Amino acid sequence: MNKKVYLTPGPSELYFTVEEHIKQALKDSVGAISHRSKAFEAIYCEAVENVKNLLNIPEDHHIFFTGSATEIWERIIQNLVATESYHLVNGSFSERFHEISFQLGRTAHKLQAEEGTSPDINKILIGENNELIAITQNETSTGAVTTLEDIAVIRNAFPDMLIAVDAVSSLPYINLDYNQIDTAYFSVQKGFGLPAGLGVWILNERCIAKAEELASKNYNIGTYHSIPSLLKSGKKNQTPETPNVLGIYLLAKVAGDMLFKGIDQIRRETEYKAAVLYNAIDNNQHFKPFVQNPVHRSKTVIVAETTKNSKEIISQLAAKGLEIGSGYGPYKENQIRIANFPTHSKEQIEMVADWLAAQ
């Protein structure tokens, strides 16, 4: 039996080079080295530099590692919000970030958009005491995106507030302008095709200053994973705790592979594969893109409504070795979600698209 290909929206199929990198890591005892050794510092440095180069992140920005992107939600609120945050909410994950701010005792405002749409930025109404605007660039539960143009408009309208961008399932595809935002984050088991267990947190000097200000005013910004603690260790190419060393190693290697392939090529391929999928969905009576406005349709997480039960579609594709995802939460049974990440080949995507078109 051939191995299944996972086109689920995360975790998803491993990047095609991961297996070889893991074998090399075992040969090089990456799992045994001290996280205070020069060998680890070199891995840390390689991961940070490769991610910065791949994503065109300004040199003065920082990259820190956490256990998950979920953890980053908590750390952002603890470190960057004393009292008020504002969330653009259009699905389960943006809602979860909003809820975390509330759970941490902040006044968490939101602009709620219908699921399957993106927030209308003209409706944003933010009080002057608000500190952070949370944008879910790619809402994994619905496949709706907030455009880079909208993010730029928000930046211009609120230059003094911190802007946090959830790019969990759109990086490395999405070409974020890191000068238009203050912090962004992703988890490695989506577009980077790595085993889960690592969150990657990108932030600028304004975030450092804000966390230090909150600390100086005796706000509780957490302990080992506060921004000042991450920064102190990061300056030594280390982490405060013993981290997921193998995960950081694999990120370094896969980001290096993607650099070698070229980010432009990866982006072009992503757009081609997304077009193939949407074309199949658009032209079949049993399927319809959940996101009606083409401008807001995700290129990396393609979500379709279906007249059939999603279980049936998923199991029929699984029988062909193609594992796709169900709808999220309330949409479980009448939607399907298909990941279109860099590791997914044109041929695999075309097989899915051909099957959908033939229904």
Next chain:
Amino acid sequence: MNKKVYLTPGPSELYFTVEEHIKQALKDSVGAISHRSKAFEAIYCEAVENVKNLLNIPEDHHIFFTGSATEIWERIIQNLVATESYHLVNGSFSERFHEISFQLGRTAHKLQAEEGTSPDINKILIGENNELIAITQNETSTGAVTTLEDIAVIRNAFPDMLIAVDAVSSLPYINLDYNQIDTAYFSVQKGFGLPAGLGVWILNERCIAKAEELASKNYNIGTYHSIPSLLKSGKKNQTPETPNVLGIYLLAKVAGDMLFKGIDQIRRETEYKAAVLYNAIDNNQHFKPFVQNPVHRSKTVIVAETTKNSKEIISQLAAKGLEIGSGYGPYKENQIRIANFPTHSKEQIEMVADWLAAQ
């Protein structure tokens, strides 16, 4: 060139079956499966059951997964301490836990013992408002242990307080009586010989009740990794966030291997190997156990003072393919630390001991 053997006190040499388990995991797409799938739930369940069986943890106790043991320090204080904690401090790691309680705004008391010794439990003086007693069963920085007898005495003296036991570098060797304590924790890169990036948190119903009580009184117990959130997901054999799936899989498999070998056998071997090392250290003019009282000498992290510079010893052993650790912090240059974990064979330990004895 032969591969080096890591006898560093964590991360350390991988358990000898890990490489094969990783290869099987790659074949079975463990890195790609959804953390909401039945396949993941089976892995989660296997990890919990194997750890419970291996360590003889009562069936009604809970096991949760975090990113690191460092994270567990933070979660313990957030979830189990409203105002006051009491820490037995005799080295860098016990001090770090004490500091985390302070950083989170609690009144963090401590009984400070000299490094290289264990706290004299007769000196414990705890106010009645104290909620939790933190014991570092095996202080990785100094190789000093708090005995199981001392833990039992503390339990009897303070039946109403929660007792938290740091067994980061002594499990699975140490035969903790989980009925004498309320919570214990370890990280997988020590005695279990796994790649770092996973903390394992064992706790009883009293901890659940305490966290729920704090939540009901509007204390901030955190968000996705609060005890109630971990419990809610854990009941479904899931985690709140996308976890280190590969790490949980490897824990399940290695705990299973250790069950097959037998915990008694592992414990006997650990004691034999520790005796071999202490014998070499005791009988050589250049070395001396840092912990003077034999009762308080760790069987899993052997720490020796040396008249030579530790760098020299470490590099000479490294030339023989044996990587040991330096002293911790201020002891970096005049101490060595040697891990004696289940993966370290008698032959490897004897090679180290023979070399030390020949100095």
